Amino acid sequence: MTSITTTCRDISELLPVAQTACRLLFQECFKAGIKNVFITETYRSQERQKYLYAQGRTRPGQIVTWTLDSNHKSRLAWDIAVGPPQALYDVATLSRVGAIARKLGIAWGGDWTGNIDRPHFEVKPNWIMPKGYKIEGQVIIPTNSKYQVQLTVEGNTTKPIAKDDDKMLFTNETTKAAVRDYIKQSVEKKKIDKSWLEKFDQGTMTSGDFEGLKIIISQRING
Structure with a gap:
């Protein structure tokens, strides 16, 4: 069992509908030139939600969540942050990602009234990919600031992560x-x-x- 102090950044822990939405969002970010964003949390157990809720209330630290009923525990939400050279929660970058999310029918915490949560994104269980969009290839979603978003499209000779596009050959x-x-x-x-x-x-x-x-x-x- 994962400790309540441990952050889960694995999108495979999300429901399939949220996994697809997350991949699509990062794909469209890549295509828009936003490559320095990464996942900071996906699934969060109710026990961890209570632990985080206590921070800034009954436990030392700044308040980091406003609810005990988060869609993270429903495996339908994920949080992101921004890598260098921008600040970790650069408003301009998160707003650009939020604008892309709106087009995809993905809820963005930056659109909320009251408790604005710009790093937060979520979908409903019945989310459907909008017409005109598709997962175009292998989307590599970073889980820390050391890497950037990557998209490998089959048949594309300008793959961003591949210098050698030939099939793998072995000498022995x-x-x-x-x-x-x-x-x-x-x-x-x-x-x-x-x-x-x-x-x-x-x-x-x-x-x-x-x-x-x-x-x-x-x-x-x-x-």
Whole structure:
């Protein structure tokens, strides 16, 4: 069981509808040139919500939440922050993300009256992707300020994370087996889904795909 003091930044802990909405938001941010935003929290248990609510009230510190009934515990909400060179909660950047969220039917805490919460985004259980939008490829969502949002689109020769867009080639079977074992172990540890292993076995994984995959695994281990 995760400690109430530990922050969950894994979007796989969100409901599928929220995972899709979150990926779409980060994809559209990338396309708009907003690449220095990252996830700071996804799922939050009721126990952690109570713990955070106590801060600034019965526990030392500044108030960080105004409610005991957050959509974080319903697995429908996520918080973000802004990486360098901007401030952590740069209003201009969060407002740009909020404007994108509105177009996607994603609720933004910056639009709330009273308790404004600009880093907060959420969807309802019946959220549907707006017409004209789709997940265009592999969206890499950072969980800390060390990385930037990435989008790998199949067939796109200008992949932002891949310098080498060719299919992976190996000089010997030992190296190939070692790479497959690395991917297989990551699948078994639930750091990535099995589609990555299938892509490797089908021989369609590129060097760019693999570099992006390593970033994902690293973030989920250290996030």
